[in-house]
Amino acid sequence: MCSLKGSFFKKNYYIEKFERRELKIIEVKIMDDTINQIKSHLRQIKTITGVENVVLTQRDGQPIESAGVWLSKNEIFGVCSIVSAIFNVAEQLHPATLNYLLIDGERAKILIAPIHTQMDRIVDYSSKAEYFLTITARLKVNLGAIMLSMKDTLDAIKNSIEYSGNDFKPPLRSYDENALKQVLDSFNVKEDGSYQENFSSVNINLNEEISTKIRDCIFDFSKRVPGVKMASISLNGGYNLLNVNLDTANTQSEGALSYTLFDTSKKIISTLKQTPINNVLIDCIGYSHFIYGCEMGIFSTYISRGQKRLGLLRLLIPQYVKLLSDLLIKSQQIETPPLNLNNLFDGLKIGD
Known part of the structure; x- marks a missing residue:
């Protein structure tokens, strides 16, 4: 009897283990399918005239997927973390009213737009988007035409994310070598270039x-x-x-x-x-x-x-x-008036 009972529990253990493994395989497949769908949608946006690069970013700065020109390892994580910082500040400035941001440079434009899904966070009765799309475009392009052309594609990306459920959002806050390689493998990576930034200070005198x-x-x-x-x-x-x-x-x-x-x-x-x-x-x-x-x-x-x-x-x-x-x-250009200690002490009534 004991032998039969032990055999029964052992059989159930292997069944549960098999079911968990099958469930894990299904979750990974859904994740891979979602990433492939999003990659395809980003490539559609890339085909719009004037668009050079498209990057999908998670709210916490984690890179999801991209299409377009190559990015280096530092650029991938730099772009995604900067986009996250920009949008968090913009939402702080304009809670519940923010539509998109347009950064206008001398040789290019960058559009940053949220993708609102059912997984958005509700903070102070306003919806905080969990995902952002960053689009780099040439300078002389019509932003309205780009947004009109990609409207259906944005809806498709939203539907892909919502269909995948919570499994699409990995809770990563740090990266080991394997996680780093996995993220970078989905991007086109180029070699890092050199970068140097100089800082200066100035004094002003407002009369x-x-x-x-x-x-x-x-x-x-x-x-x-x-x-x-x-x-x-x-x-x-x-x-x-x-x-x-x-x-x-x-x-x-x-x-x-x-x-x-x-x-x-x-x-x-x-x-x-x-x-x-x-x-x-x-x-x-x-x-x-x-x-x-x-x-x-x-x-x-x-x-x-x-x-x-x-x-x-x-x-x-x-x-x-x-x-x-x-x-x-x-x-x-206004000279700073010299400090007269005698007048200062007189004003403070020191020594009386």
Whole structure:
């Protein structure tokens, strides 16, 4: 009897082990099929005129798949982690309203768009996309035509991810050599190039005259450009110099977050295309957020969608950015007044 009982449990053990192995094989097959489907969809986007490279990235910065020009090992992980950082900052700036970002460089454009699925996280009643698509395009392409052409493909990628279930999202936070090789094998990898970045610091002295002119410039922009909800100038590092806020919903941390987003966007367009950045456009529900680099900082503005004329804005905003840059350059030329310790001590009433 004991022998029969032992044989029964042993048989059940092997059946369960076999079933687990079969289930594992099925899960791996679903994962492989999903990756192949996504690869095919990304190649379809790559065939759109003007598109050079497409990368699908997980929210935490893990690279999923790509199609297009070759990337080096450092570029693959660099691009994916930078995209993750950019979109997390953009969602912090524009919770529940963010549509996409467009990074405009001197020789190329980069579009970063979320792919919303049933696996999105709900944080503070807003949906946080788990996956992002990064598209590198040539400079003189029609963004609207690209987005229209890839609409059905984006839906197909979304359906592929949702069909695969939670198994599609591996919970990786670090990489051993095998995991690293597995990720890189799905990409076209080229040799790393050399890269060097120089840092410098400057001092500015804002006297009453220049401060007044900067304020007048920001106020003039807010009055002359229809639909302005907010306009601000922030110094390098995100230090807010002046903010004209016509919308109480805007956060006090806008300057620091906008500077972080712009500075990080410079890194991704430099990594992918080795080109300087011109501006960043963040398209949101009901309005657009423009960020332009200026001397020693950034100029940032929110403009209502109903009042927006994109071509006109791209002509107007750089003129004000040039005026602000000239004023900040002038502030560097002002000599720092010498420190008179006697006057300082007199003011503090030391020694009385």
